[in-house]
Amino acid sequence: MPKHLTIAFFNRSVHEVAPDLIGATLLFGGVGGRLVEVEAYHHTDPAAHSFHGPTPRNVVMFGPPGYAYVYRSYGIHWCLNFVCEPKGSAAAVLIRAIEPTVGLPRMRRRRGLSDVRILCSGPGRVCQALGITRADNGLTLDEPPFELLARTSEVDIVTGPRIGITKAVEKPWRYGLKDSRFLSKPFRTAT
DNA sequence: TGCCCGATTAACT
DNA sequence: GTTAATCGGGCAA
Numbered sequence: 001m002p003k004h005l006t007i008a009f010f011n012r013s014v015h016e017v018a019p020d021l022i023g024a025t026l027l028f029g030g031v032g033g034r035l036v037e038v039e040a041y042h043h044t045d046p047a048a049h050s051f052h053g054p055t056p057r058n059v060v061m062f063g064p065p066g067y068a069y070v071y072r073s074y075g076i077h078w079c080l081n082f083v084c085e086p087k088g089s090a091a092a093v094l095i096r097a098i099e100p101t102v103g104l105p106r107m108r109r110r111r112g113l114s115d116v117r118i119l120c121s122g123p124g125r126v127c128q129a130l131g132i133t134r135a136d137n138g139l140t141l142d143e144p145p146f147e148l149l150a151r152t153s154e155v156d157i158v159t160g161p162r163i164g165i166t167k168a169v170e171k172p173w174r175y176g177l178k179d180s181r182f183l184s185k186p187f188r189t190a191t
Numbered sequence: 192t193g194c195c196c197g198a199t200t201a202a203c204t
Numbered sequence: 205g206t207t208a209a210t211c212g213g214g215c216a217a
Binding site: 039041047048049071073074075076077079081094096122123124125162163164165166 | 196197198199200
């Protein structure tokens with residue numbers, strides 16, 4: 001098992017890293033799968049948590065790249081982000097959906113269901129299935145319990161507007177694996 | 192200090 | 205299609 005980052009986080013913008021994550025494998029505590037949907041955010045973006053500056057919650061975003069930023073969403077769910085460059089720009093990639101491949105029984109038990117299709121199809125569901133909580137905020141992505149492996153073959157990537165936001169809705173910063181059955185929502189087909 | 196809203200989800204009608 | 209659950213932050217008073 002590699003102990004180093006196989007995805008390059010340094011000297012690359014969040015919009016270079018985000019599409020590179022599609023098709024990569026993310027494991028946490030030995031369970032996980034292939035990333036099929038992510039979204040990009042950064043501090044000049046009114047939709048981002050970092051837009052109004054650092055707070056105790058989002059301070060990890062203002063640190064170096066290659067770390068996990070985990071926050072509570074709607075007081076109920078946890079959401080996982082990867083911090084990106086440049087340092088201090090508070091850029092991050094939100095992990096929105098995974099195609100589950102490793103440790104399905106454990107993930108199913110945590111989620112309390114049998115339908116693999118919606119096991120990790122949404123940011124809150126990803127964290128519930130992988131067992132990620134605030135305790136994992138600020139962990140580096142290149143050491144256990146995290147394991148991140150770059151994709152080994154080319155994939156077709158689609159883009160579109162981000163989901164669940166009311167500001168800067170026009171920015172096409174959502175990236176997905178084309179035709180994946182595990183997306184949180186389908187991408188609008190190109191016209 | 193109090194009020195409103197949000198990078199969501201599941202359980203309703 | 206709608207709504208409740210529920211925590212942290214921004215902003216007005």
